[in-house]
Amino acid sequence: MADVEFRAVRKAFGEHTVIPGLDLTVHDGELLVLLGPSGCGKSTLLRLLAGLEQATDGEIRIDGRPVDALGPRARNIAMVFQNYALYPHLTVRGNLEFPLRMRGMGRAERERRMLEAARALGLEPLLGKRPAELSGGQRQRVAMGRAIVREPDVFLMDEPLSNLDARLRVQIRAEIGALQRRLGVTTLYVTHDQIEAMTLGDRVAVMRDGVIQQLGRPVELYQRPANLFVAGFLGNPPMNLLEPAFEWRDGARQARLGGTWVRLAGGIPDQARFAGIRPECFRVGASGSSGDGRQDRLAIQGSVDSVEVLGHERIAYCRASEPVVELTDGPGPWRSAEGLLAARLIGSGVLERGESVTLTAPAAEIHWFDEDGNAIPTDLG
Amino acid sequence: MSRTPTRLRAVLAYALLLAFTLVFIAPVLFMVVGSLKPDALVLAEAGSLRAFLPDSVNPDNYRAVFERVPFGAYLLSSLIVNGLIVGLGLLVNAFAGYALARLRWWGRGAMLALVLAVLVIPFEAIAIPLFYQLSWLGWRDDWLVQAIPFVANPLAIFLFYSFFLGLPRELEEAARVDGAGVLRTFFLIVLPNAKAAFASVAIVLFLFHWGMYLWPLLMTTSEGVRPLPLGIANFYTLPPLQWGDIMAFGVLMVLPVLILFVVFQRWFVRGVASTGVKG
Structure with a gap:
């Protein structure tokens, strides 16, 4: 040894x-x-x-x-x-x-x-x-x-x-x-x-x-x-990646994800350009629901594209209103495209193809990445 | 509906195959049947179908072969010379093929090109220079001199090279990691898995040289070291010219080749079917 x-x-x-x-x-x-x-x-x-x-x-x-x-x-x-x-x-x-x-x-x-x-x-x-x-x-x-x-x-x-x-x-x-x-x-x-x-x-x-x-x-x-x-x-499906718009609002740097301006308690780091959310962090709700106006949750409107039923869980792929970042084979820049967001849902329930839904997730679960794709520590939030 | 054309096609195909088979087998059949006929009938019936039908089984020609020439000595020489060529040839050509296929050394590509180039040079082109070279060395009239120039064979090297390229490299790498050096990897892992290649090369070398005539004619003078092809040539110079004897000699000369083929033919049709490597 x-x-x-x-x-x-x-x-x-x-x-x-x-x-x-x-x-x-x-x-x-x-x-x-x-x-x-x-x-x-x-x-x-x-x-x-x-x-x-x-x-x-x-x-x-x-x-x-x-x-x-x-x-x-x-x-x-x-x-x-x-x-x-x-x-x-x-x-x-x-x-x-x-x-x-x-x-x-x-x-x-x-x-x-x-x-x-x-x-x-x-x-x-x-x-x-x-x-x-x-x-x-x-x-x-x-x-x-x-x-x-x-x-x-x-x-x-x-x-x-x-x-x-x-x-x-x-x-x-x-x-x-x-x-x-x-x-x-x-x-x-x-x-x-x-x-x-x-x-x-x-x-x-x-x-x-x-x-x-x-x-x-x-x-x-x-x-x-x-x-x-x-x-x-790592992860199957992999982490969902989004490229939000950033703005200084109310004295803090906020990111527009779906219909919500998301902010973190410590502020979103200046270098942040991409936001990543694991599929299991999403909750799928009826269309029109939102983050209840809370800025510590993001809410993205979308429609169900397909659902994979895996027995104990389902993976819902939703066409989002947001451009989704796709990883390319080479190094960045990463490509934003009309893509699908994956949400892992535990338990039973019915989701129809084409159904309008809202994907919500706590802002604290978001992973932030800079221009070069490097992670920015998230314990800021 | 579609059965008739299929069957017709099959019948035509078989007819064609049969015709080709007859064309190829006719001289052999002529030789075998001729060897069993009284000498006078061999040429007399050569123009008719009777040339392929024996009247009776007559061993006289075979007896004559052994009485008129030292057949046993010729056979022994041929077996020794070909045994040397095949035995040494398998080792030398396998080493060369393996070195070209697997080892990394300077000039490997050029050497491979040279081996391929040498393939197209006929032996007759180098026979006389080689004769002078060996005569100058005073090396003549034995079994070794008939064999050594043919031990390294570009076709055999190429056959081994191709085979070793196709052998899963991981087997050799596993052996190296398990502690085997190059030689032990070759003898303990590569060689046992290359039986098909060894059989093919053995047959190629044997067939190439069993009928060799020019080189032994140049290099030998004693009956004791001369091979079968020189023995059969004796019948043309030993009056009377007996075609029945020549046919019988021919049959006896072909037999070892047939035996070799029958023994090794399963290696031809069977590749490395049982491999522990998947995929």
Whole structure:
């Protein structure tokens, strides 16, 4: 078990820079999730740590020891690949024993460790089978078994659940979490699935274009996103973003959201340009209702465009009178467009398509972002 | 309504296939049937359909093959020379193909282009310079000299290269993370998953060189190291010219190739079907 440190690590493939310079410390025994869209550099970071790629600049340390000059073998890490990468010609037993054989371990010790790993993952009945004879979930377990069998300092997991169906994914996700907690091995887990990140990670690093946008506990990231990218990436549906008009009224900077001028007790920060509201913060009322004239609530008129019924909750998508900000793939400026606002509604009720409604939310729930998309602390209000 | 045209199309297709099959199989059939006929009848019936119908099974020609020439010595030479070419060729060409497909080294692209360029140079073009080169070294008249120039084969390298490119890279990366070096990754992971490529290349190398005539003719003088193609040529210079014997020799010469094909053919049709890598 060990700390992992990336110090000013840069990676370029020819002219193309994937990671422009990254600092990150993964603490001993921690499960850190690297979360981000495809091509954000999260898998590259994992491969750099594994020794499958060489950093262009910077230094990587495992347990305080620089490992840049070491090959994968000398780093004592284990990796679970997205497609499992089980050796097709070897049985489950052969796959589990392979890393031990490569380290020249004696037969008796090899057998003991292999059986221990097989037992931990319920693989004993499958030891004589080849990967082609296994189901997706079983293959995933064998890949996990091959990783734990030699008791590495660090686990690397590269989207290990993405080839599983939704139901199995939930089950294996829980198993991975339990296993990691039991073994206490420092783990870097790469995914583009925010639910995996939120449920598994002790901490989550949200990445974009090779840069960590925010690093923190999952709940922090959700409740206090550092910028528009994180706000838009975490949450399903993502945070609603609006670009209100601002005005000084009655001695305070106020924002016009829907029909209401919203103010905060401490005033809306000068730099604020965008307002973000999580779907669960909205209440949907009949058309014409408002924030009761209160300036600590916003009220936006709209009409129901569609409703997704998810059983315990419904997501109502409403066409708003306000222009809605859409996140673009590149950095800002962010585009305002005629868009939909999402509201998460708990419980039953009837909302008809086309029905006129009013979306209300407490002003204190609004996240404020500046011109560049960076969050402005909201405890001002 | 639509059954008749479908059936008609099928009948036509099969008729066409049958015609092609007959065209290709006719010389082989002629050889097999001719080997079982009295010598006089081989050419006499060559112009008629009887050339393809044996009157009786007559092993005399086969007996003659063993009596007139040292068939066993020729066969042994051919097996040794081809065994060397195939055995060493699999190793050398697989290494080369793997290096081109997977390892990162300076000049890799240029080397790949060179291998492809060499593909189009016929052996006859380099046979004489090679002959002088090896004669100057004093290296002649043994099995090795017949095999070594053919061990590295651009087509085999290219076949391996293409196959290794298609092999999931993660398998090798997993092996490296598990602690295997390049050689152990190659021998323990890549090689067992490349059986289809090895079988294909083995057959290609064997077929290319089983009938090799020019090079052994240039390099050998002793009957003890000469291969089958030089043996069959003896019949043209050993009077009397017996076509039945030549046919029988031909059949005996083709048999090892057929056996090899039958043994390895399942590797042709079966790719790497059972893979542990999904997607």
